[in-house]
Amino acid sequence: MIEFSTTRHNPLIDPFLHTWSWQIPLYLFLGGLVAGMMIISGYFLFSGRYKETNCSCYYLPRMSFLLISLGMLFLFFDLEHKQFVWRLYTTFQITSPMSWGAWILLLVYPVLLANMLLRISEKFGEKYPFLKNISEKMNSHHILIRNIGVINMLVGGVLGMYTGILLSSLGARPLWNTSILWLLFLVSGLSGAAAFVHLIAKNVHERELLAKSDNGFLIIELFVIAMMFIGMLTNSRAHKEAAMLLLSGPFAASFWVLVIGLGIVIPLILQLLAVSHKIHHTPVAPILVIIGGIILRFVIVYAGEFSHWSRLITFK
Amino acid sequence: MARYAMAIDTRKCVGCADCVAACEAENDVPYGYARDWIVQIAEGKFPNTHVEILSERCNHCSEAPCVDACPTGASHYYEPGGIVLVDHEKCIGCKACIAACxxxxxxxxxxxxxxxCTFCVHRVKEELDPACVSVCPTHCMHFGDLDDPESDVVKLLQTRKYHALLPEAGTKPNLYYLI
Structure with missing residues (x-):
């Protein structure tokens, strides 16, 4: 028997780390969702689908703008020394993914703005005629629109990847310390965004297209999760123990039931039936996908904080 | 270049926590928090038991993941000595360093x-030992420069067996426990 006792009882550190609360999972979810929305709207611009009058690529940038701002607000809420937040933008720390993220988030805004300028509402155009002029000039250059689409896809991809790398770079947390987490969060972000656009799209063909692509994303997500576990279960003892937190440990119920079951498998079955016209499209599947995406971030963040290098491994 | 380290003799440490009290007093550590602490690990079944008592703190790692994770440069290596410090005026409280440690x-x-823990850098600058080292009643703690062949720490590490904490984490910790 090994008995371990300590006099340390630092708040939020002991007995297990819990410094990141609800703000960070929600920020990571919104970051991933916006990344997916940027990729989808970018693709619509690139592929020429923007020519259709009710293309979602015209209102997705506005929603992305609001959602990423909300995510940044959550990030700000999480800071403990808020009055020094400006310090993020007085330096660039090449080894810190959070520093990369701070600058990537700044890059997201002008790219979204360029996308937003492609179609501005009539009221807005009347109030600010110079913006209307810019918008008209932009719309007369199809190659420019395609390029804005490409940049939206690229920056969206970088944003989605960053949300995973932020966690996976922290080697002290074995559950996060997997090089595939960026792919999981990127695919989950794409899946959430496809579900979101499916919910709000006015164009029927677009809805069908997004339901089909979401099925693809969900299948890839299942595959990536399986790969992640294979990697961890064949890694060090700390990584095995971290994987077991989700597979059979204290986070297993929420992982299997809410993330895998309700968040991926059930919506996948519903959407597969819907795209093969056996049942009607309903908002149930996309809502489940979005909720599953949120819970995935909560489970990964909380279980990751719980995971640790076991001190007893080195004790002799 | 100096490289500060600590060697702690687990055969002498009795876990009295004088080091903890000295740190709290010297550094005005708020109530309920600890910059250093005592860990006791007991293994085996009576009468074949083994107990190790460890006075622990920041390991002032040579490859500190907290320094790498910090987005503002608040966490940094103090030179000379490689002591890992936090600049309070630069810290935004994002807690990435906490998750990285x-x-x-x-x-x-x-x-x-x-x-x-700062290794009591304000005392080290005046060529004094950290508060925890200076009060230890069993003299189990030694502070010194790994680049100075005459320092106690180097001599102890040359003559005694020792282990560090979680060397497999790859952080190159600078706290050594003599066994």
Whole structure:
């Protein structure tokens, strides 16, 4: 028997780390969702689908703008020394993914703005005629629109990847310390965004297209999760123990039931039936996908904080 | 270049926590928080038991993941000596360093910045030992420069067996426990 006792009882550190609360999972979810929305709207611009009058690529940038701002607000809420937040933008720390993220988030805004300028509402155009002029000039250059689409896809991809790398770079947390987490969060972000656009799209063909692509994303997500576990279960003892937190440990119920079951498998079955016209499209599947995406971030963040290098491994 | 380290004799440490009290007094550590602490690990079944008592703190790693994770440069190496410090005026309290530390050595100070052991850098600058080392009643703690062949720490590490904490985490910790 090994008995371990300590006099340390630092708040939020002991007995297990819990410094990141609800703000960070929600920020990571919104970051991933916006990344997916940027990729989808970018693709619509690139592929020429923007020519259709009710293309979602015209209102997705506005929603992305609001959602990423909300995510940044959550990030700000999480800071403990808020009055020094400006310090993020007085330096660039090449080894810190959070520093990369701070600058990537700044890059997201002008790219979204360029996308937003492609179609501005009539009221807005009347109030600010110079913006209307810019918008008209932009719309007369199809190659420019395609390029804005490409940049939206690229920056969206970088944003989605960053949300995973932020966690996976922290080697002290074995559950996060997997090089595939960026792919999981990127695919989950794409899946959430496809579900979101499916919910709000006015164009029927677009809805069908997004339901089909979401099925693809969900299948890839299942595959990536399986790969992640294979990697961890064949890694060090700390990584095995971290994987077991989700597979059979204290986070297993929420992982299997809410993330895998309700968040991926059930919506996948519903959407597969819907795209093969056996049942009607309903908002149930996309809502489940979005909720599953949120819970995935909560489970990964909380279980990751719980995971640790076991001190007893080195004790002799 | 100096490289400060600590060697702690687990055969002499009795876990009295004088080091903890000295640190709290010297560094005005807020109530309920600890920059250093005592860990006791007992193994085996009576009468074949083994107990190790460890006075722990930040390991002032040579490859500190907390320094790498910090987005503002608040966590940095103090030179000379490679002591890992937090600049309170640069810290935004994002807690990335806390998540990055495999030792759980950092915490959020009630004033918002992240806090931890400093090896009593203010005393080291005056060529004094850290407070914890200076008060130890069993003289089990030794502080010194790994680049100075005459320092106690180097001599002890040359003559005694020792282990570090979680060397497999790859952080190159600078706290050594003599066994």
């Amino acid at each position: 495999p030792y759980g050595a950092r915490f959020v100070h009630p004033e918002g910045y992240v806090d931890k």
